[in-house]
Amino acid sequence: MTSILVTGATGTTGSRTAAQLRAAGHPVRAATRNGDPRFDWYDPATHDAALAGVDRVYLVPPPGETDPARIMLPFLDRARAAGVRRAVLLSSSAIPLGGPAVGEVHAALPGLFAEWAVLRPxxxxxxxxxxxxxxxxxxxxxxxxxxxxxxxxxxxxADDIAAVAAHALTTAEAPNTDLIxxxxxxxxxxxxxxxxxxxxxxxxxxxxxxxxxxxxxxxxxxxxxxxxxxxxxxxxxxxxxxxxTTPTVHHLTGRxxxxxxxxxxxxxxxxxxxxxxx
Missing domain, CATH: 3.90.25.10 (UDP-galactose 4-epimerase, domain 1)
Known part of the structure; x- marks a missing residue:
């Protein structure tokens, strides 16, 4: 059975997303610098092992990185080549498509994966x-x-963000849009x-x-x-x-x-x- 890779798995939304996925019975690979396999955004040598057997990925940008695209886009190319078919990206309501920081990754995502979503909390x-x-x-x-x-x-x-992330990663049809x-x-x-x-x-x-x-x-x-x-x-x-305010959390999670x-x-x-x- 393929796994869902959760980056930032010890962070605010990553830890909650991993927990909600596991509670629902989904196999999860928690990507951390101290995990097994180890994952570090800044160490490409750790990426292939983290991606092995994965078909979906939750993407939390490297904390404090002002240019996450330079780190994340090579990883996403590698993820697509490894068989990942769905990617869910954590962005922000304050950062539009093509905007600064993770906005560039947002702009690239639809061209990399047929199934995707961008969370903009x-x-x-x-x-x-x-x-x-x-x-x-x-x-x-x-x-x-x-x-x-x-x-x-x-x-x-953050629990509500994680609930939407889990939905976007596991629903039969990917949102294929950004979600405020x-x-x-x-x-x-x-x-x-x-x-x-x-x-x-x-x-x-x-x-x-x-x-x-x-x-x-x-x-x-x-x-x-x-x-x-x-x-x-x-x-x-x-x-x-x-x-x-938006009705998106209620619409996707039912609460x-x-x-x-x-x-x-x-x-x-x-x-x-x-x-x-x-």
Whole structure:
């Protein structure tokens, strides 16, 4: 029986996608640097073994890579030659077809595989709750810094993204399109801070920064080029680019997407989350 290769299998959506596929009885090969076989985006010598016996693949771009196409496209050529017939790519609602970063991979995918899908989720709810710069800042100082102003985002639960990914990988007919995925309600960062304050009983405030201030703030922990890209995405949010909801999660999974308060209670109860702040 052929397997489904899940890249980024220890990450936010990869781990959840692999778990949901296994729970449904599908054979999964989790692609990690410490796995067997080992997989590393930056080491082509690991690619053939990871692809052996695989006919579908979930693609999570290399984290922090500003030009993922240069890494991913040679791998996808190799995957097609190895017999992979369906590819599901994780992109972002903020990155259009042919746009920056993974947008170039999105543009190439239909020409490489007859069966494909591109998931374009809005921003993850888990960014405020798990191992992300926002969550770490909330735990350390009780502040959430952004350049989003009063702009709103229909933040999405990573479990819902994984449910759509599992559907796109296993449904009889591939979507063969890109899928905009959102949560049920568009929220401003001030709303996120208020909900976290309510759920945890500890004050969380939204620190409003300018684009340049945020870029400088982020550059302390990542390459300046990537920091500038992220800051520009915040600016787009401030201008209303993410203020929308879609019915896609409900349509494909048969259940509505989960709201932020429910996810916050679930995730913080699991990990301690912002309650770890002392």
């Amino acid at each position: 809005s921003w993850f709810m888990q960014n405020f709750l798990r191992d992300h710069a926002h969550a770490r800042s909330i735990r350390a100082t009780g502040t959430l810094a952004s350049a989003t102003g009063t702009g709103r985002v229909a933040f999405i639960d 995925l959102t949560g049920p309600q568009a929220l401003a960062f001030d709303d996120i801070a208020a909900t976290l304050t309510e759920v945890t009983g500890r004050p969380v405030t939204h620190q409003h920064l300018s684009h340049d201030q945020l870029s400088e703030h982020l550059a302390a922990g990542m390459p300046a080029e990537f920091a500038a890209l992220l800051a520009s995405l915040d600016l787009a949010i401030a201008e209303g680019a993410e203020d929308r 509505p997407p989960t709201d932020f308060r429910t996810v916050a209670v679930r995730e913080l109860g699991r990990s301690g989350g912002v309650n770890d702040r002392s």
